[in-house]
Amino acid sequence: MTNSSSSPAAEDATHSSGLGPRVAAVLVFGSSAAVLVVEIVALRLLAPYLGLTLETSTTVIGIALTAIAAGSWLGGRVADLVNPRRLIGPSLGVSGAVVALTPAVLRAAAELAPVLLLLIASLTILVPGALLAAVTPIVTKLRLTSLAETGTVVGRLSGVGTVGAIFGTVLTGFVLVSRLPVSGILLGLGALLVVGAALVEWHTRRWSGTPALALVVVAGGLATAVAPGNCDTETKYHCAQVVADPDRDSGRTLVLDGLRHSYVDVDDPTFLEFEYVRAIASVVDATFPEGEPLVAHHLGGGGLTLPRYLSATRPGTRSLVSEIDSGVVRVNRDRLGLRASSGIDVRAEDGRLGLRRLDADSRDLVVGDAFGGVSVPWHLTTSEAMHDVRRVLDKDGLYVANLIDHGEMAFARAEVATLGEVFEHVALVGRPADIGLDPTATAKGGNLVVLASDRPVDLRATQEELDTRQPGWKTSTGDDLSDWIDGARPLTDDYAPVDQLLQPSSPRSTQ
Known part of the structure; x- marks a missing residue:
């Protein structure tokens, strides 16, 4: 009597037929690259709602790694139980459909059901990530025909997958994000994955779900077009909008990531x-003679409000601005009326690197107003960065910076302590409760302005300017400021947990 069932070895040989080494490499390379594209773009999609913080990045990376681990384990397990050739098409196709729907689903959830945003975001990364990660063990199963070549096959495909992940990372970070909106990247990737599923289906003739998934991709594109939260402009770093002031015809608000x-x-x-901004202007006008032109450097540009103010009130002022986002620079020129003759030179560069390029004793004023979300980029807060600020200031120069903090003001205390180690004179401007001058009131948090110099600052003149422009804000220095700092640890390049020091806040504004 003949046994009609085939042996595992014979079945594996059947599985491997028709899947050559090049096809296997393309599948593993492409699926691994797609996982990293989804991970990086997810960070961009979530930034307007969760902030571009270390915690957000850590969460997204953790979810992506969970998806890769789960997909690899489950893909290998299922490949041992089911004919692996039946799994590749569905894995690619379903992941493509989910990826295409992601922009619309996330933006709708952020506006309509914000409490569910993190759960939905996790699923939009977990599902396609796991399905795509499963492709590698499935293809490996198909390529294994004997134990003698196990090491070669597994090592080769693992290497190909790693190269694919590197390619996806570099392509997204250096090419795609700078040229395409994030929704377009995901829609395009979703379409490519569904096309890949169709090719696999045509090759295997065992699965026929591609037409339905193609319709899902189209639906994802249509839904993205009408989903809430669309940007005026998607830059390399931000979702940017320019909102007209209904109460002031010429007023415009630059909104970045909400x-x-x-x-x-x-x-x-x-x-x-x-x-x-009124507080910073008060400090500057109290420090330098009225109308005197300045040579200024600005860390962070945004809408260039202060450089414009200096240009208008101090004719001849030259302001050099380090703004990392070239898209924000374009918004200033196209939507916010920045003129080439304004004396404002904006460079698309990192602020720390911009400082290094400046000559010593070359600036009267340095203004710190760079933010990623509601936090200062950590490398612009450290003692080493402040020593560079001091280097470029002349002997009578002034550093003034916008800080945002809440709760116990742990970050602001640490930053003021850092400045105290670098400059001879430091003062803090803000609401009395926030800077420790009114112990009977509860600190609300928000914006603080810190100023530092190697020459004494005219605090009386500063307070007079504040009383005129920003009533209620006071200046703290000396023993009052030391008591407020309360032994906070200064920040260095080796120790700058800025995101952890900052307290969570609800206001969606940097002012």
Whole structure:
């Protein structure tokens, strides 16, 4: 009597037929690259709602790694139980459909059901990530025909998958994000995955779900077009919007990732809407003679409110701005009326690197107003960065910076302590409760302005300017400031847990 069932070895040989080494390499390379594209773009999609913080990045990376681990384990397990050739098409196709739906689903959830955003975001990364990660063990199963070549096959495909992940990372970070909106990247990737599923289906003739998934991709594109939360412009770093002020015809608010970063009056640059900008202007005008032109450097650009103000009130002022996002620079020129003759030179560069390029004793004023979400980029807060600021300032120069903190003000205390180690004179400007001058009141948090110099700052003149422009804000220095700092540990390049020191806050504004 003949046994009609085939042996595992014979079945494996059957599985491997028709799947050559090049096809296997393409499948593993492409699926591994796609996982990293999804991971990086997910960070961009979530930034407007969760902030671009270390915690957000850590969460997304952790979810992506969980998806890879789960997909690899389950893919290998299922490949041992089911004919692996039946699994590749569905894995590619379903992941493509989910990826294409991700922009619309995440943006709708953020607006309509924000409490579910993290759960939905996790699923939009976990599902396609796990399905794509499963492709490698499935293909490995198909390529294994004998134990003698196990090491070669597994090692080769593992290497190909790693190269694919590197390719996906570099392609997304250096090419795709700078040229395409994130929704377009995901829709395009979803379409490519469904096309890949169709090719596999045509090759195997065992699965026929591609037409339905193609319709899902189309639906994802249509849903993305009408989903809430669309940007005016998607830059390399931000979802940017310019919102007109209904109460002031020439007023414009620059919104980055849902946060009000800058207010610009395109006809009257001396009009300052945000409290902290008025405070910075008060400090500058109290420190330098009225109308005197300055040579200034600005760490962070946003809407360039202060450089415009200096240009208007101090003719001849030269402001060099380090703004890392070239897209924000374009918004200033195209939507916010920045003129080439304004004396403002904006460079698309990192602020720390921009500082290094400046000559010593070359600036009267350095302004720190760079933010990623609601936190200062950590490498612009450290003692080493402040020593570079001090290097470029002349002997009478002034450093003034916008800080945001809440709760116990742990970050602001640490930053003021850091400045105290670098400069001879440091003062803090803010609401009395926030800077420790009114112990009977509860600190609300928000914006603080810190100033530092190697020459004494005229605090009386500063307070007079504040009383005129920003009533209620006070200046703290000396023993009062030391008591407020309360032994906070200064920040260094080796120790700068800025995101952890910052307290969570609800306001969606940097002012």
